[in-house]
Amino acid sequence: MSLLILALALSALFLLWVNGKRRRDPPLPPSPPADPIIGHLRMIPQSDQEMFFYNLGKQYGDVVYLHVLGKPMIVLNSVKAAVDLLEKRSSNYSDRPDFPIFELMGWDPTVTFLHYGKQFQTQRKLLQGYLNKNECVNYHPFQTREARVLVQNLIANPEARDGLLSRFSTAIVIRLVSGHQITSDDDYYIRMAEEVGATAANSGPPGSTAVDFFPFLKNFPSWFPGTYYARYARSVRKVVRNLHDYPHDAVQEQLKKGTARPSFLTSQLEMLNNNPGGKGVNKLEDILGAAGAMYIGGADTTSSSMSIFFLAIVIHPECQVKAQEEIDRVIGQGRLPELTDRDSLPYMECLMQESLSIFFNLLLLTQTIGVPHRSLEDDIYNDMFIPKGSVIIANIRGMTLDESMYSNPLEFNPDRFLPKDQGGLGEPFPITTFGFGRRVCPGKYLADASLWIAMASLLATTTISKVIGNDGKEITPEVVFISGIAR
Numbered sequence: 001m002s003l004l005i006l007a008l009a010l011s012a013l014f015l016l017w018v019n020g021k022r023r024r025d026p027p028l029p030p031s032p033p034a035d036p037i038i039g040h041l042r043m044i045p046q047s048d049q050e051m052f053f054y055n056l057g058k059q060y061g062d063v064v065y066l067h068v069l070g071k072p073m074i075v076l077n078s079v080k081a082a083v084d085l086l087e088k089r090s091s092n093y094s095d096r097p098d099f100p101i102f103e104l105m106g107w108d109p110t111v112t113f114l115h116y117g118k119q120f121q122t123q124r125k126l127l128q129g130y131l132n133k134n135e136c137v138n139y140h141p142f143q144t145r146e147a148r149v150l151v152q153n154l155i156a157n158p159e160a161r162d163g164l165l166s167r168f169s170t171a172i173v174i175r176l177v178s179g180h181q182i183t184s185d186d187d188y189y190i191r192m193a194e195e196v197g198a199t200a201a202n203s204g205p206p207g208s209t210a211v212d213f214f215p216f217l218k219n220f221p222s223w224f225p226g227t228y229y230a231r232y233a234r235s236v237r238k239v240v241r242n243l244h245d246y247p248h249d250a251v252q253e254q255l256k257k258g259t260a261r262p263s264f265l266t267s268q269l270e271m272l273n274n275n276p277g278g279k280g281v282n283k284l285e286d287i288l289g290a291a292g293a294m295y296i297g298g299a300d301t302t303s304s305s306m307s308i309f310f311l312a313i314v315i316h317p318e319c320q321v322k323a324q325e326e327i328d329r330v331i332g333q334g335r336l337p338e339l340t341d342r343d344s345l346p347y348m349e350c351l352m353q354e355s356l357s358i359f360f361n362l363l364l365l366t367q368t369i370g371v372p373h374r375s376l377e378d379d380i381y382n383d384m385f386i387p388k389g390s391v392i393i394a395n396i397r398g399m400t401l402d403e404s405m406y407s408n409p410l411e412f413n414p415d416r417f418l419p420k421d422q423g424g425l426g427e428p429f430p431i432t433t434f435g436f437g438r439r440v441c442p443g444k445y446l447a448d449a450s451l452w453i454a455m456a457s458l459l460a461t462t463t464i465s466k467v468i469g470n471d472g473k474e475i476t477p478e479v480v481f482i483s484g485i486a487r
């Protein structure tokens, strides 16, 4: 019996291989040499994938073809290629690959992991209704308030920085989603969000665990080799479920008592309670899916961007001095920065953009390469054949290192973005940080404002400096990252 299965499996793989070898006209994009059958599986590293892809791009061009066990993958290393495909042809490039591990964890149906289609569009519309540019102006007051709470807490307790940064980002998302105001560090919502962040960070390299390549493994017993992450994913289902159910139950209770504050869940659940199945009324599953997507997409990303800002300032104190001079000159000593000051603080803007792009690149799910898309149709791009069903990896990090756009891209230099007549290099702000096309981050306006007001409030009131060690000398931190949902 097992010999029979083996023979069937081998012949299936052989067919895939022959299929992969078939000559195409036009040809597939350039590709490094591959192993028979398993393709580039052994080549693709489990960490620092962005640099591996970036180096491939330098060698083979900005569109590179890879395949793993017959599954095609296309790596995009330039902004132009990403915009041409993921934006200009977005109707054929907005699917997602399967994420079996996240599905097992219970992140289904959540917009981030949904295939392109009706349910995806419903949840996206729901999110855009709350997170579009105009709506987001309404959230500026509570973002500003949270930024000031952050600064006060940091001054009182600088050692607690990481916890305070995650409290900041969580407080904003929770307030928006369920109306709950976080007032202490041991708030239940913070613990819940941290637990969920940890499960996502420990779930293996997304898209590259054994279960991703052989989805049938998820049904194998837990002692079977390669099933570790599937077992882990099942063990955390309760945590993910609770993140959906707890806020729902709390808001329903408040609606009954008449104490619910305005929020995403409040208005969506109220509509659903009043008129289930009505026109324009969303299903509970989609309401909770969209809410879940805001928790998983909004918390760790924002706090890790803030951590990286601290790192950037500690390593480049001269940039802090320049930003503080600008704040003093424009705003003076009598008040704190507001989001309406943003346009009058150009250097602050450049500093934020550089810290978002040079050290950091989102990283959601796959470290530094954004969240993969998948193509829906066979396509031809610059005389290269892009097969239907390709996993499309937009290497955001590689794009910020593109020497045709950025001079000395590895150098931390906020002035690069200033116009030439103001002593800068006139290089463009990165447009890649939040992804592309119909999958572009729906939380980008919210996140962008949270980061700006937190960074500006910090620099207006405090000076970030190196820790002094026991020997009386400053400690310069090493630049080392841990990968999770965000870096």
Ligand code: HEM
Pocket: 111, 112, 113, 124, 127, 173, 293, 294, 295, 297, 298, 299, 301, 302, 305, 362, 363, 364, 370, 371, 372, 373, 433, 434, 435, 436, 437, 438, 439, 440, 441, 442, 443, 444, 446, 447, 448
């Ligand atoms: C610094 C903060 C953030 C960064 C850098 C970031 C970046 C990204 C990126 C690169 C993607 C993938 C885009 C693509 O596939 O092309 C994404 C997706 C997403 N983000 Fe964000 N994000 C941030 C904050 C937020 C916030 C605050 C929210 C919500 C409140 C959010 C919600 C989402 C959702 C729901 C998706 C999935 C969209 C889809 O699959 O259609 N993000 N984000």
Ligand SMILES: *[C@@H]1O[C@H](CO)[C@@H](O)[C@H](O)[C@H]1NC(C)=O
Pocket: 088, 089, 090, 091, 092, 377, 378
């Ligand atoms: C998507 O693919 C279909 C089928 O190949 C093609 O007819 C259509 O023009 C494509 N759409 C875009 C925007 O490229």
